[in-house]
Amino acid sequence: MSTTDAERDPLLPKPVKPGEEHGQGPHEISSSTRYSILAALWTATFLLTLVATLLPSITSEFKQSNQASWLGTSYMLSTCTFTPLYGRLCNILGRRAACQTALLATLIGTFLCGISVNMVHLAVARFLTGVGGGALPLLAMIVTGDMYTIRSRGLTQAFNNIFLGLGLGLGGPVGGILNDLFGWRWAFLSQVPLFGFVIVLISKSLRYVTPGRGQSAKEMLKRIDFGGCIALFFSIGSVLTWLSTKYNDDLAWTDARVIVPLVLAVVSLILFLVIELYVAVEPILAPSLLKQKVPVLVGLNNYFASLCNFSVMYFIPMWFQTVPLDSAAIAGLHLLPDSIAMGTGSLFAGWLMHRTGKYKLINMIFGVLPFCGVISIIFMTEDSGFIQKWFSIVPVGFGNAVIFQTVLIALQAHLSESSMAFGTAFGQLFRGLGQTSGVAISSALFQSRLDAELRKRIHVPGADQIIRDIRHSLSLVASLPPDLQRAARDSYAASLRMVFVLAACSTLVAYLVRLPIPEKAMEKHEAPARPTESETESDATAAVRR
Template identity: 60%
Template sequence: MMKGTDAEREPLLQSTAGQSSAAAVPPLATKELKKVGPLEISRRTRYGILAGIWTGTFLSSLNTTLVATLLPSISSEFDKSHQAHWLGTAYLLAICTFTPLYGRLCNVMGRRGANQTAVFFAALGTAACGLSGNMETLIAARFLGGLGGGGIATTATIITSDMYSLRSRGLTQGISSLFNSLGMGLGGPLGGYISDRFGWRWAFIIQLPLFFISFLLTSVNLRYVTPGKSKSTKEVLKRIDYGGSFTLLVAVFSVLIFLSSRFSEELPWSSPSVYVPLTLAGVFAVIFVVFELCIAPEPVLAPILLRQKIPVLVGISNFLVSMCNFTVMYNFPTWFQTVLLTSASEAGAHLIPNGISISCGSLFAGWVMHRTGKYKRLNLIFGLFPFAAAILISLMREDSPPAQLWLSIIPLGFGNAVVLQTMLIALLAHLPESSMAVGTGFGQLFRGIGQVGGVAISAALFQTMLNSELHKRIHGLNAEETIEKIRHSATLVAKLPPDLQRAARDSYAISLRAVFLMAATSTFLAYLARLPIPDKPLDASRPRGHSVNAAPPATAAVEAAPSAVTQGDASIKDTSDDDEDDGCPSIRTEGPRPRRLSTYESSEGGMDLESDVIGGSARSYGSIRS
């Protein structure tokens, strides 16, 4: 009979052939088991890892909104204000379509390799932005930066999931969201300040040392070994949804081309630049859906979740909330620069309250859910805040009191931060462990499309309204030329003669009011979509992985079934049974469920527990070829 630590080190699962554990473990595997797992690392190492990945998260979020206050300066230098929205949509489009790759790369390259690849592409794209000589190069550089930006957020989520349990992650994710929200909220103000003082190019170049710090911190600290590594690099790469990512990219990109050509460039419907991309968008959207439903072994759009109430409602809410967020953030500074004629730094400063409120909202939601284990009441109360804020913003006038100009955006940031946090937890609470990453990827897909749509659709509406309003107010000789100059250069408004300036300011004010009302409508529809989502106690947290040293010898490469592990009073099977009552039937498989730590993760998603039978796709075994 063994005593003390010797007994604790005995494998939980014995060889069925009666062989000793020592005989079952080759020397190399024994060496691997001695490496430190994510739950065994020291506090200092864990904080070093968090500092590295959260620095990258901050920069990724910063670049999401950085160009909001740089648009007038950049577009005026290149004289292409009508194309300025591409600086936002290019970055968001890359995030939306290429983020799924990084979940798989975490298995192929390891956590550190995948994270540092993302940091490298983000830094390279940022440097290229600062050195761009024309609008086309700058747009391409933004797309390159987005390739890394989405990966930074995804790998940070997976790494955090390795080190913390779901229950502990309630507060940890709130802190993580603080850096995400802080970057998103400070992007506009910092961009405007740096643009006024040093020029818009320095807003990109100044970030490069921080990217280096992030890379250095992960190089030194991110060295733990994760249990449950996938079969082989070839197997993992085969499971990536290349077809889905490509068709989604072409479909969304074609929609953006159509919106730009028809509403920004004002080309007629008969122009090939209008009807060709519109046709391609429809064709590739159909191909994307068919590919996801029938062909892809690991689809981004998991077919089974389309039949489940909670993931679909969360996806709709994510789409509409993201559309509201990015509609306001990309147009709010423009109102101050074109209607009040402020500088870029002062216009960006009006986004500071939003950044603070987003950070406070994320922390508040995480703290309350951590303390109470509930989320629905939070959602019902604070979910109406963004609607009220959007209405207040739409009512701004040149003679509005400072309190309205500075504080009206606060409920928007706070409310939407609470909504996104509660919807994440609601999604995780209503899904079985085996489909957690699939569900979060499903919700994040809608969120990413909403971000792109918020910038692109608001830009199309804004340009259409602006063109119409300018034609109502400006007449006479050279009217068309004057209107084109005003549309192409927002900074020109402050330099116009008094009569033309008055016409331009009024036109911008009316056009932006329509955009803010669109945001209000979007967030109200999101609120209605969330109402049917039920509350569910969060007291019983899902089981997490054990340390590497505790893994059974026979599963040094693939961890044993998590269904054998219980947490609280419920096992994985019990949790799945509960989910059926909530409109989310579980994904059932027979036999052990080996663990791979990632497929497609959202920027705030959960760690995947995936099996050879269902993979990350929630598709039946017969439709998967491995």
């Protein structure tokens, strides 16, 4: 057996059984099997993004537009809480079982979204969807890392990002069309059989040897960081509740509904850190990575870049529906250039890294594009020209694709083989936190500014009720009398501009944070480095060593 193959053997080898391909490693499987695995995971990532353009229709039906952010934040809450856990589950349960778990949660959550009867049910269903859906891009990264060397990995990962970008771009218009033709529920229900097909394909194809197999269920459960997940859940959930009660519901700072979640957030965060540093057997926030320069810088970059990305992605459709009064389908179609740019940027970065074996200069040059694109969006008005309206988002998508692609390879290039799975999850934890912040913080800022802007412009009798109605139903804007409609459209434009200013500041901070990430040349046929004894001792648990 080659050195590369030996390095990828599971820590707990499992006796070979008939029908298990003689314990083949990820480099030994056939090309057709490898492509089946990638096709399944890429299809799953493609299906994840329909909600942004459906928000106005959903919230208008339930008369709760001011709570629309909870549909995004509930998904992001579960993504932040559970996605880092999948890095460990890949070693504990194996790659196939981890993928099956994520896909099944996504399928059930998506189905429940389609049959929800109110906003609470829908938010809970979105949370369940995020338990699995948020982990699918991470699992695709880990499986790609298993099957390809570091230099080839970037180009292969680019195709995964292309499918994710297509989902982000096409999900908007497809979701809008399904909403316009059949109602928003079918935008969710139509995905259920597709996720079922992906589960079958993964179960059949993803059978190469993975760490952790051969243990009893009891031994596996002992290694899962349930305490850390619960503490992280309460910490993030409390922050989201605080932002919602303070800014969406306009409660005073002295109100108990504002104070209690803020205190719970701080206490839960402290508890999470104690569990991760001193209690958990295999913590989702690996202490060994917190001591390393590159993982920390990549994590901070992922947070701020994702905050920018999701602030723009979630609020651009709203801008087109409330300022120029476009339909949901047209508003969603404005995400298509971003989708194409993301796919192109990922492929370009992957090809260039594969060709040159370097990533830093690519990141520094193209990493300024998101800032340029957001600046153009900030100055966009309903009278702006075709190019500015449709293509200002292109630098954002292209630049962020290059950023995430290059920092992922930078992170994995500095990780040992033993820490690749949970090290990748470490970076995704901060990316998930940034995505959640991009929705929650931006929503809080938007709602706060919208209330103030509407009160500056509307002074007719019954103004308070009119303002509440406008905030609670986006679709109401188009049916208002001309004078009130003008006030509402200007208020939305001014409020959304502040969201985009936040996005610009965030992407600028991300650029400055990643400047110190060092270059590490990649040999053309380099195999992942074998972990040293000290690395294995610091990152592998006693359960694994046994």
